[in-house]
Amino acid sequence: MPDSLRQFKADIFQALAHPTRIAILEYLSQGELSAGALIEKLGMEQANVSQHLAVLRAKQIVVNRKAGNQVFYTVRDPIILQVLALMRTYFQTHLKEALGMLDAMESPAETAR
C-alpha cells in the first residue's frame, strides 16, 4: 500500500484524535444537530466548537446543511460511528489500565503509599 493512502487514513485518525471532536460525533450519532445545539450540549466556546467542526468538515467526516440561519451537521458515513463503537469496546476491555492512568493523573498521593 502506497504511503499516500496511509496518509489518508492517518488524516482521518488525526481528525478523530480530540476529545471535543469525539464528543461531537457521539452527539451526532443520535442524528442531525445544529451547530448551536452542539455548542450548548458541549458547553464550550462558539469559536472553538466551530473550529472543531471545520476540522471534521475538511476531512468530510461530517456534512452540513444550511437551513436559514442555522447549519445542521450529520455524520456522513456510519462507518465512522462503527469505529467509535469499536473504540468503546476497546475502552471497556482496557478499562483497568485506563482508570489506572486516570488515577495516576488525578490523585498522585494515593499511588505513592
Add this chain to the structure above:
Amino acid sequence: MPDSLRQFKADIFQALAHPTRIAILEYLSQGELSAGALIEKLGMEQANVSQHLAVLRAKQIVVNRKAGNQVFYTVRDPIILQVLALMRTYFQTHLKEALGMLDAMESPAETAR
C-alpha cells in the same frame, strides 16, 4: 460520558494518526515482527521507527517481548486491527474523493484547466 474517557479514546486515535505507525500496525497484523524486521520493511531510519514504536508502546497498542538481542512486537488487542480494517472499508467507499485529494496534491496543473 466524562471528558476524561473521551481523552482516552482521543489518545488512541492520536497514536494511530501517522502513516508510519499505520504501516507498522499493518505489518504486525500478519504476526509478530522484530524491530529490525520492521525497520527493513519500512525502509526508514532506525531511530525514527524506534520512536514510532515508542508511541505505540506508550499507549499499549503494541507489546514487546525481548529475545536476546532483539525485541519482538505484537499488536496487543485485535480490536485495533478491526479498526484499521474498518478504515480500509471507509477508504474504499470514499476512494474517489481520496484520489481527488491526491490528484489535487500531486498534479495541480490538471485541476486548473
Add this chain to the structure above:
DNA sequence: TATTAATATGCGAATATAGTAATATACTGT
C-alpha cells in the same frame, strides 16, 4: 573485557495543532 549488533533515548529545529479573542459573513425580521 573489548567489540559488535540491535534497539532505545535525548536534544534541537521545523512544523502542526489548540485555544482565546476579535472580526467577518449570512440570514431573519422589522
Add this chain to the structure above:
DNA sequence: ACAGTATATTACTATATTCGCATATTAATA
C-alpha cells in the same frame, strides 16, 4: 436599510509532534 442571531474565519500565543543526528543501553561474541 438596520438590528439581531447564528456561524465561520482570522490572528496570535502556547504547546505538541516529527525528524535527524548523536549517544546510550543491552546482549552476543571474540
